[in-house]
Amino acid sequence: MYVRDLEGNEYPIQVTYTVDSELNGNITLSCRILPTKVNKLFINDITEMWEIVDHDDEEYKIIYAKKQGEGNTLSVQIKAIPLFYDVLSVKRIEDEYNGSMTASAFFDLVFDDIDYNYVLVDSFNAQSWQGLGGGATKMEVFQDGLNRYGCEFRRSGNTIYLESQVGRDTSFMYRYKLNASNISQENDASAYYTYAKGYGDYAEEDGWQSANLIREYTSPLADILGPREAPPIKDGRITSQETMDERLETLVNESLKISVTTDIHDLREQGYPLAQPMNGDRVFLIDERIDFDEEVRIVRIQIQKDWQGKVRDLKVDLGTPGIVQRYQSNLRSATEQINAIMEGRTKIPFSVLDEAVAQATKSIKNAETELQFPDSGGILAVDKNDPNKMVALTSGGLGVSNDGGNTFPNAITGDGIVADYITAGTLSGITIISDSGNGDRVLIEDGRVHTYEDGVLGVLISNHQAHFYDSGTDDPNPNPGSLIGGLGVSWKQNNPGDRLFTVTSFSDGFTIDAGDPDTRVASPVLELDFNANVSRFFLDIDMEQWNITNVNSIDIKRMRFDIERAWEFVQYNSGSDTKLGLKSMVGSKTFTISDVDDYSIFEVNVGSGGSNGSARVYGDFEVTGAKNAVVPTDSYGDRLMYSEESTKSYFKTYIKETLPKGQHTIDIDPMFLETINGFYVLPFVRNGVEVRILQENTDNFVVEVMDDRDADVIFSVLGLRKGFENDYMEERPPKQGNKIA
Structure with missing residues (x-):
């Protein structure tokens, strides 16, 4: 774990930190940096916009830093967000977009011009937008897109995966007194419904009263609790019965908000690496005290780790967000919608207009013809059910638009029909030519594909074969258009003496085989790896x-x-x-x-x-003779120095200190501690002062100087090499090696 300053310099950090992550929501890293020997290298300089990298190589941008005095030194309280969040928060979409937009087009807009990419794992319906962008940050637009398209995201490196539901269907079980404690359950029935009605498939100016799609949903619990009516869904853009039924069922079944919070006991150290929670996971939670035995979903994780990356505390929220958090979120959403209307970024819905204004507008619309004659000339036809779809007829041609008239690509001009706007059907009995106008073209006819470069045939693909021709671009030019190679399958009855010829591709290369076409057996003649x-x-x-x-x-x-x-x-x-x-x-x-x-x-x-x-x-290195180093001297030339051998595999480091009378805690280099498993300390006092070793801890040891004089001492710290703790004078071959023939 380390921090990175504004100039790219990196410093190791010793800190206990907490990462709070919500499903489809905020992720923050917070910690209090203490003035340890390691942290003193940077603690006076650390500030906002520095970066901190945790044990999972996740990069965060520090957005808050509070420095506070600690005796003669200071501590720093920081909060940081993932680098991905910071990038989206400082990038803005200046243009404003209105009209229908697919999920792919929407997220292309969000991820344009940043060093992150996305993958649409599932399919999502197109949505209609008003005032999209208009100076909003990409983070705001990204969050709106998640809500509107109904998708969830997870991140791996620089790739964002968008799914209908993230997480895993696990067999994990969290149980009171086994691996969970402090289990609490919140039930919020303030907006609990058993019945809902929906209106769809209508023009906005006609109002929901003219809806062509009317659906209802009643919960099975209505027989017990009675009818509890939800606010009706009124959305003329919904034309599918299946979509409306799904919206109604979700509105009713998710109206009872249940939140469960628990502390999870991390079992990585006990050998259970799989039972580790992730946001979105479906897990089983059991607490007999409150009669709770359900499959629930993890929606928030708070995990605390020490400076070595070991988990010290783990809390999760299960089900839906907590009641307080949910009401705060609803209030923020309402405020943002009002501000958007006041600032002109969103139009006021037709349904909230004064009745007289609405009636007058409706009358004017009904009196208009479906054909318009703009001042700029031509004829404009607007789809009554979807005003984003238009057809324009001018002297230049016939154009179509699906973005409300922002663009009008020509579908038919005086030069012919533009094939880009042929949306369906089959083209039969025709020849297709793709021509650049510079002699480069592709011709498809009679079941064959011809490619030309500068007007010269280059490749011909037909039944069972591909022929390659000289393009005439090499110097010297032997014969433009002549056959120079090919791949094909020949049949012996048509070409006596021909051999079966195959090229087989593998993940790590390919082979060329030849054989008898009668037996269909071929043997490799060449392999490329x-x-x-x-x-x-x-x-x-x-x-x-x-x-x-x-x-x-x-x-x-x-x-x-x-x-x-x-x-x-x-x-x-x-x-x-x-x-x-x-x-x-x-x-x-x-x-x-x-x-x-x-x-x-x-x-x-x-x-x-x-x-x-x-x-x-690479691996063990063993010698039967001495291990020597050749060292040059000024007076005696090159001399041999001999290595120190031991019965076990030890690593050693030295710590030099000058200590006054009393007890002292001596820290050991954390990098050295990660190479050994346990240690012991030997003091070497150079001025005769008595020094005692009182205690050896995990990452330090305590000593006491007994005399009134300062002790000039060198501590030798020995530890068994990690992974080789049990090695002890193992048997090895004799001094003379094996004879090689």
């Missing part, structure tokens, strides 16, 4: 002759030459998949020994000029 982005030919050594053979028939050994390697020798054991690879890479001056999966085992870099060479071993 694209592993590691390298194209390779396989040449096998067989009886001192070079042959191109099937990889599966390799028995003993093979020499491989690559366009990106100098040479490579591979030794196979017959009947098994073990091998030893010796490689020399072009330009790298590196000699490599690899295993069967092409992972390096041993690398030697020869360096240059007889110096700067190096060797690297």
Whole structure:
């Protein structure tokens, strides 16, 4: 975990922090930075707009920083939001958009010109917009889109996934006294309904009274609670019976708001890595005390972690948002809608106009003809049911519009019909030509596809074959338009003597095979391998002759030459998949020994000029002789220095201190602590003062200086290397190695 300043400098940070994330809502990171030895490097300078990166590599932008005195030092309280939220909050959509918009077009607008992309996992119905954008931030527009299209989002890296419902259908169970505590349930029936009615499919100027679609929904609970009528749904844009039924059922069934809050006991340390909650998850919650045994959905998570990334506290909200939070949200929504109308960003709905004004407007509309004659000329026809759809007839052609007349692409002009506006049907018995006007064109006729470059035939695709022709662009120009290659399938009865020919593509390359078309059996004649982005030919050594053979028939050994390697020798054991690879890479001056999966085992870099060479071993490194370092001296030339050996695998660090009389807590470098498992301390006092080790903690130790004099002491901290704690003088082969034939 680290922070990054405005110049890009990064500093490690020791802090306990809390991340509060809501489903489809806010995400904040908050913490209090204390003046530890690690934090003192930056604590005086940290401020707003710095970035903090947590243990999951999630980047946050600090938007609030409060500095407060702590004795002779200070602490800093900060709040931060994900970088994605910050980017959307500072980018604005200046243009205003009105009319129907698909989900894809809407989110294209939101994600344009930012370093994030999106994926529509599910399909969503188009929505009609008024005053979209108009200087609003992309965050405001993004949130409106989530609400209007009814989608939820989750983020992975720089990709936003938009789904009808995020989260997992899990088998997780949270139970009181097992892995959950402090379970509380809120029920809000202040707006609980058992019946709803909906009106749809009508023109706005006609009002909902002329609706062509009228649907009702009654909850089964109406037999018990009686009819409790919800406000009717009045939306002329709804023309589908299925959509209206779904809206009514959701309005009634979700009117009873239930929220459950609980503390979750994190079980990662006990070996249960799967039972970790995520927003949107469907989980089971059981508390016999309040007779609660239901599948619920996680809508909010508050997780607290220490500086090592270990979970210290975990709280989740289940069901719907809490009552207080929900009412605050509704109030904010109402305020925003009123402000939008007052600022002119949203039109006042027809249904709220004064009755006289509405009646006068309706009369004028009814008197108008469906054909209009604008001052600019031409004839304009407007769809009565959807005014966004228009047809314009001018002397330049016939144009169509589906955005309320903002744009009028021509569908028919004096040059012909524009194929972009043919929306359905089948074109039969025609020839299709796509021509750039510069001699480059595609011709489709008689079941064949022809491509031309500068008027010269380049590719012809027909039944069972593809022919490639000389384009005449090379120098010298042999014969423009002549056949230079092709791929095809031939039948022996039509072409005696032809061979069966196939090209087979795989995830890591392809093979070219030839064989007898009668038996339909083909054998590989060439294989290309694209592993590691390298194209390779396989040449096998067989009886001192070079042959191109099937990889599966390799028995003993093979020499491989690559366009990106100098040479490579591979030794196979017959009947098994073990091998030893010796490689020399072009330009790298590196000699490599690899295993069967092409992972390096041993690398030697020869360096240059007889110096700067190096060797690297991947895995254990064992020697039967001494491990020495050659060290130059001024008076005695190069001399050998010998390494310190031990019966176990220890790491060691030294801490030098000058300490007065009394007790002292000595911190250990956290980076060193992550390499060992446990430690003990040996003091080396250089001036005879008595120093005692009182206690060894997780990340520090406590000492006491007994004399009145200051102690000049060096502490040697030893710890067992993590992952090798149980190694102890293991048995190894004799000093002389195995003889190699």
